[in-house]
Amino acid sequence: MDIVIIGAGLGGLAAAACLLQRGHRVRVFEQAAQLGEVGAGIQMSANAVKVLDHLGLRAQVEATAVRPLAFEFRRYDSGELLHRIPLGAAHEQAHGAPYFQLHRADLHRALQQAVQALDPQAISLEARVAAIEEDSGSVTVHFDGGRPPAQAELLVGADGIRSVVRRHVVGVDRPRFTGQVAWRCLLPIERIDPALRTDIVSTIWCGPRNHAVMYYLRQARVLNFVGCVERDNDEEESWTVRRPWSELDEDYRGWHPQVRAVIDHVDRGECFRWALNNREPVADWSTVRCTMLGDAVHATLPYMAQGAAMAIEDAAVLARALSDELAGLPLAQRLQVYQRHRAPRTARVVHESSEMGELYHLIDAAQMRQAFHDRDIARSRNGWLYPYDPLGAALV
Numbered sequence: 001m002d003i004v005i006i007g008a009g010l011g012g013l014a015a016a017a018c019l020l021q022r023g024h025r026v027r028v029f030e031q032a033a034q035l036g037e038v039g040a041g042i043q044m045s046a047n048a049v050k051v052l053d054h055l056g057l058r059a060q061v062e063a064t065a066v067r068p069l070a071f072e073f074r075r076y077d078s079g080e081l082l083h084r085i086p087l088g089a090a091h092e093q094a095h096g097a098p099y100f101q102l103h104r105a106d107l108h109r110a111l112q113q114a115v116q117a118l119d120p121q122a123i124s125l126e127a128r129v130a131a132i133e134e135d136s137g138s139v140t141v142h143f144d145g146g147r148p149p150a151q152a153e154l155l156v157g158a159d160g161i162r163s164v165v166r167r168h169v170v171g172v173d174r175p176r177f178t179g180q181v182a183w184r185c186l187l188p189i190e191r192i193d194p195a196l197r198t199d200i201v202s203t204i205w206c207g208p209r210n211h212a213v214m215y216y217l218r219q220a221r222v223l224n225f226v227g228c229v230e231r232d233n234d235e236e237e238s239w240t241v242r243r244p245w246s247e248l249d250e251d252y253r254g255w256h257p258q259v260r261a262v263i264d265h266v267d268r269g270e271c272f273r274w275a276l277n278n279r280e281p282v283a284d285w286s287t288v289r290c291t292m293l294g295d296a297v298h299a300t301l302p303y304m305a306q307g308a309a310m311a312i313e314d315a316a317v318l319a320r321a322l323s324d325e326l327a328g329l330p331l332a333q334r335l336q337v338y339q340r341h342r343a344p345r346t347a348r349v350v351h352e353s354s355e356m357g358e359l360y361h362l363i364d365a366a367q368m369r370q371a372f373h374d375r376d377i378a379r380s381r382n383g384w385l386y387p388y389d390p391l392g393a394a395l396v
């Protein structure tokens, strides 16, 4: 098929690689002038790593990734261990692929190279889609700035939370502010006193109306900090807005020395903060010739570290739905198969991620301890989230 993808984020690139690998002609249009990702970490669990493996990216990913031993949920001030999800060898043995922590730019580069190895001309930059027209025979995208329109048999919207494709398919429905904002900072590990460094784990420090996630990147030479704080006022939804260090300091005053060791040593001018938005999931996100994936459809709070993983799973399942596996089905029905398969799982991630926000932010320590015990998130995620195989799960 002749397929156009809008957006060269992690989801769009994963889809391009999966579709090119199956022999389709793919053109990716990205509004940015340069390809890349922001300076921050990303976690990839087995369910998504299976797709990276399928694209032949294991060695490249592994070259810079960290394999954490566990998720550790701790009380923000005392450091009390509230819950633990073993990762490392246990995750790989149970779910068929490792758990990785990566720099976003490294993952993005790996996917970009996978696409360009299959078709060096597939990605066009400075191509901002402004409008979409669809009829029974084709779909046409119109660009800003005089670029000639592009026509295809299928359009895939991988254009993120402010998706233009979504406007065409679902209508106008703005993302909603979740009442939470996120800080992000990176710092070289040597700035932290060895006595205050955590093990090679992903630590979630849970406190009143606020939690912080800390994990290592790039062979544990870099520490990634994300701080998620409840706020009444809406803020800009942008990964590149800097805020004063004093506000970060204020948000984490009185926190455990291992958290303070990070706050005290980040670059004062490199503290980014932005609003976290999501949407109530929809079940129908395709027309006859248009569909979507990733944040364009099911933007989520990041509290299960699954937004990009869902986009990568979407990419693999969409490619399967357009392959010989569903031979004989017309395009519109293949898109229905794809979204019917994906909708319940992605909606569950959106809902459970919001519930995690409530769990991580409980004010009372005893209540938080009990809630972690009752919820047993290790059992839950090991039951449905991580074992899923986007390449093998039955489509119909």
Ligand SMILES: Cc1cc2nc3c(=O)[nH]c(=O)nc-3n(C[C@H](O)[C@H](O)[C@H](O)COP(=O)(O)OP(=O)(O)OC[C@H]3O[C@@H](n4cnc5c(N)ncnc54)[C@H](O)[C@@H]3O)c2cc1C
Binding pocket: 006, 007, 008, 009, 010, 011, 012, 029, 030, 031, 032, 041, 042, 043, 044, 127, 128, 129, 130, 158, 159, 160, 161, 162, 163, 164, 182, 226, 293, 294, 295, 296, 302, 305, 306, 307, 308, 309, 310, 311
């Ligand atoms: C704090 C935080 C931590 C996170 N941690 C994790 C994690 O550990 N693991 C995980 O799996 N997920 C995580 N996520 C979620 C993850 O970042 C997103 O789900 C993922 O990046 C979405 O990818 P996407 O390709 O769907 O969209 P995007 O990354 O938003 O990409 C969309 C692309 O489309 C382009 N575009 C938009 N409009 C147009 C247009 N009109 N024309 C042309 N191009 C256009 C954009 O420029 C962009 O390149 C986290 C999110 C946050 C906020």
